[in-house]
Amino acid sequence: MARPGQRRSGARRPAPRNQRSRTRGDVIALLAGTAREIEAAAQRGRVTPAVRTKFHAVALLLREERARLRAGDAGKAGTESHRTEQLKRLDGIAQILATTAVRDVELMALLAEDTVVADSVRSLKREMLLSAGIEPAPEEAPPPAETPAAPERRVVPQSVATRQLATPFLAPDYSGFAQRSTARPRRLASWELLGPLLSSFERAGSGDPACMELPPPEAMTARYPKLMAHQAQLVAAAAAGHRTFLLADEPGLGKTAQALLAAEAAGAYPLLAVVPNVVKTNWAREAGLWTPHRAVTIVQGNGDTVDGYADIVVVNYEVLDRHVGWLGDFGFRGMVVDEAHFIKNKTSQRSQHVLELAERIRSRTGQPLLMALTGTPLINDIDDFRAIWQFLGWIDDTKPLGELMHALEETDLTPADPGFYPAARRCVIDRGIVRRRKVDVAADIPDRRIADLPVELDGSAGRSIRAAERSLTRRLVEQYTLAGGSTDRVDQVLVRRIARAELKDSTTTSGENVFSMMRRIGQAKAGPAADYAAQLARSAGKVVFFAKHVDVMDEAEEIFAKQGVGFASIRGDQTPKTRQRNIDAFVNDPDVAIAVCSLTAAGVGLNLQVASNVVLAELSWTDAEQTQAIDRSHRIGQTEPVTAWRIIAAQTVDARIAELIDTKAGLAARALDGSDSEIVPSADVQLEALVALLTEALG
Known part of the structure; x- marks a missing residue:
């Protein structure tokens, strides 16, 4: 990783201004050489942030060069044969980038035309042009700030307003804050870690664990005789103090019951359940079956029928936008996101609302119960984990957080060590990934x-x-x-x-x-x-x-x-x-x-x-x-x-x-x-x- 002030490799020192030419120089040769450096780094497994910056800069310059040549702007050597030859060279560079990107999901994302260009990428791109003897075009002024969009239509159900008036001094619960890890990152502070964490799951092999260690089920099966053993294990983990779960059991293994009873074991009421519209009624029925002493309310439309004193509030993704305001101030001690793969696109409105609510609940409750339920957490690629991990508080946009970062430090390994990847995967799983297959825990379910x-x-x-x-x-x-x-x-x-x-x-x-x-x-x-x-x-x-x-x-x-x-x-x-x-x-x-x-x-x-x-x-x-x-x-x-x-x-x-x-x-x-x-x-x-x-x- 390049140190501050150190010139990145692959971009030669620019010539003095009076020696530069306004011709294109040998920019394609520079792109080819830099692409080979990136390819070699990826083959060694060293795709650092600096390599990603270099990759993005090359991809941008490649796109611009191809557009320029196809538009007929070939400079002094603008013959058709020369243009064809140059385009073939660019195609060769594009092939190097494409085959390299397959090795790293973050590199693949940088090939999209709408990817945000960081300042470091713009700076390196300019350096590369100067080193090739090209005077870069003047930097365009940033676009004027957009006028803020009109606030979304927000509502506060009357019964919720009544509850707030009845308990105006509802204090946040800070009892769990002292238990949060305060260890500051040391050895790994300068490493890019999210990519390796995701890659650790891609590298998993046969026999690698997929589930955190769970307590024995006997205490909970005695308390809830209808629970199956695998369900009772998760409830027992919540009773023992675990508070974040990615419950990824295969569909059909009773995740709703586990979530409701985990909230009961953790004392995580009032509980917010964000669910698809089609299962709102089913959630109310399941709550009546497993926790009949808990009042349940379903948020419909503007919330005219909401019970502001309910223990369990069920809301669907489609109406979350108009209720996110009062939900964030309700005082929830737990939050469940059902079919959590619905939030895999972090740019979507519903994902942003879910992440906002989770953060507001964390700010008021030291150790809230946060559960993401989905039998299919990965739909397109390993990157689908990001939003779910962020909801659970394991990571933010750039780095691991809290207990996960502390656990990674405790491994005494870095992404440069081969043993880092299985150890890192274990660290993530221990934060609360619970995955059971029907064939393993419900042998009585037919094939x-x-x-x-x-x-x-x-x-x-x-x-x-x-x-x-x-x-x-x-x-x-x-x-x-x-x-x-x-x-x-x-x-x-x-x-x-x-x-x-x-x-x-x-x-x-x-x-x-x-x-x-x-x-x-x-x-x-x-x-x-x-x-x-x-x-x-x-x-x-x-x-x-x-x-x-x-x-x-x-x-x-x-x-x-x-x-x-x-x-x-x-x-x-x-x-x-x-x-x-x-x-x-x-x-x-x-x-x-x-x-x-x-x-x-x-x-x-x-x-x-x-x-x-x-x-x-x-x-x-x-x-x-x-x-x-x-x-x-x-x-x-x-x-x-x-x-x-x-x-x-x-x-x-x-x-x-x-x-x-x-x-x-x-x-x-x-x-x-x-x-x-x-x-x-x-x-x-x-x-x-x-x-x-x-x-x-x-x-």
């Missing part, structure tokens, strides 16, 4: 399997879909050829660039794209999928039918009605009472054979183990979303083996996407479960589908 059912899309719809796919493929090939790509040897860097540009255009322009194609495929599969679900219902009992789009659900319900098959609809636009009434009808009414569910609205938090057959009429974009849906049936209380029937449109992009989804399953298995499954890159399935289409066409 599950995923079975693919290919269907041929006949008729005009099938012909139209296949024609659209051919048209999309031709467009990708044309773009690849126009960009100078060779068909003799496929340029994978260029292929991914073309696919990324196509994906970006798909969200802003009309016309056929991968999203519209998948929707049309879903519509075409609706009939066969509904027919199969009806057959299953007649022969095997209750069935859960999942689809992504409303029109697919509508068509399926029409088919069920025509065939005389009773069904219940569970959608995102329903009121909680209507949704719960439909869930109860499916669970309790023998004449309601099929639950028609929205994959996004009903894929989390519901208990539908009355069915052992699940039909996935449309594919999800992630393995995590697919797993969540299947585990509505494959959970505690299930007595039959569960089969998920995926309806796949044969000979279309649908089949490719099914394969890609399956490859994503290795992420949580490797990072959390100690599996040797390969972790795939963080690119989205949509991007990989386009890459596969273009690569196959070129091959």
